[in-house]
Amino acid sequence: MTIFDVSGLGSQHVPYDDGLVRQRATHADVVAGRTPDTVLLLEHAPVFTAGKRTSPDERPTDGTPVIDVDRGGKITWHGPGQLVGYPILRLAEPIDVVGYVRWLEGILIEVLVGLGVPGERVEGRSGVWLPGHGVTADGRPADEKIAAIGIRVAEGVTMHGFALNCSNSLDPYDKIVACGIRDAGVTTISRVLGRTVTPQDVAPLIQAALDRGLADASSSPVAAAHTTPATTATEVAA
Template sequence: MSVFDVVQAGLAPHLVPYGEGWALQRRIHADVVAGERPDTLVLLEHEAVYTAGKRTEAHERPRDGTPVIDVDRGGRITWHGPGQLVGYPIFRLPEPLAVVDHVRRLERVLIEVLAAHGMDGYQVEGRSGVWVRGVRHEEKVAAIGVRVAQGVTMHGFAINCDNVLDGFGGIIPCGIADAGVTTISAHTGRIVSPADVAGTVERVFADEYAEVSA
């Protein structure tokens, strides 16, 4: 049995503006820090938006004046939008805090999620997220960017399910110029939506975090 709550805050056609999702994260985070609710996994789809983590450099931003929301997570710039499943695990980490271990654990969970949908994802040393082999180069299918405050995580992961990839064209996604971006649908040749993947994410998280204390 899992020991965390799951909040499905909005999947298509009910998209969540990024500002609303960020405010929801902060409210839940405060409750988890205060011990007023258990660890919580938030799943949703955002309206189209660029978000820039603290390590984003000027040349990685869109060159056409498209607005960017600067956020307090790690990592660099990325795109969120319809067809992409975003997950915010708001979990208390054990002491001593090991943020890199948290990221690696999320990667392993997402690899298992992708395997259930016919993809062989893998980790790449020195690069966060989950990757697959493309025709010409490696392609990222899931991105990760996190923050830890008062021992509790925020932000999380984004799995490209059946989204268009145009949004990635005007930026250097995650600051990586020598690799591509793909989706589950493009890689497998069949339509796989965020709603199709959300249940898999819940199941795999429940298995992985079953021993985590509330």
């Protein structure tokens, strides 16, 4: 059984620090076996967060605060209109962190394609993309990222997760080098479809896709009950 906590959508934006406290408490409970696997779905109040590999020249230059976090990846933005998912799941042994990221990408791609958004993987780049959907300043085609993934696995249980751009503004991305990628852009579901699609619209679709993915024993990365957890911590980027 997996619990879905969908308590931070719409006007109930969750400050990032509060969300991190909730994540850590839930992670500790899942590790200890006090609670089942849990997925948090929410929107954050506006914030920049930086993974461990973020370079100084990728950060805002106007003094905008940045929260440094223990996930993989580089700098990104979270805020209203973006659906953030934190799957806190015990992974099967032997743990395949990259396989877990690919699985998350597949869940997001399934939902996007169902909405009419042609999300894809791009070789060598994590997350979900629309290849060639954008245009560079000199008129060349450019890939656009629609979903970022940055995770941490500690004691065999995942933290952090994905950020799916639904109806958010793209202006904050002008202040950073999003995910450390300089030759691509960002987009949203609403921008691609030409109509407003909010996190509240998408959250039930994500929950249903995760339910299906977790129930599929042939592809689910999640451990059976009572599996002994690993003791190392790993971060993977998006």
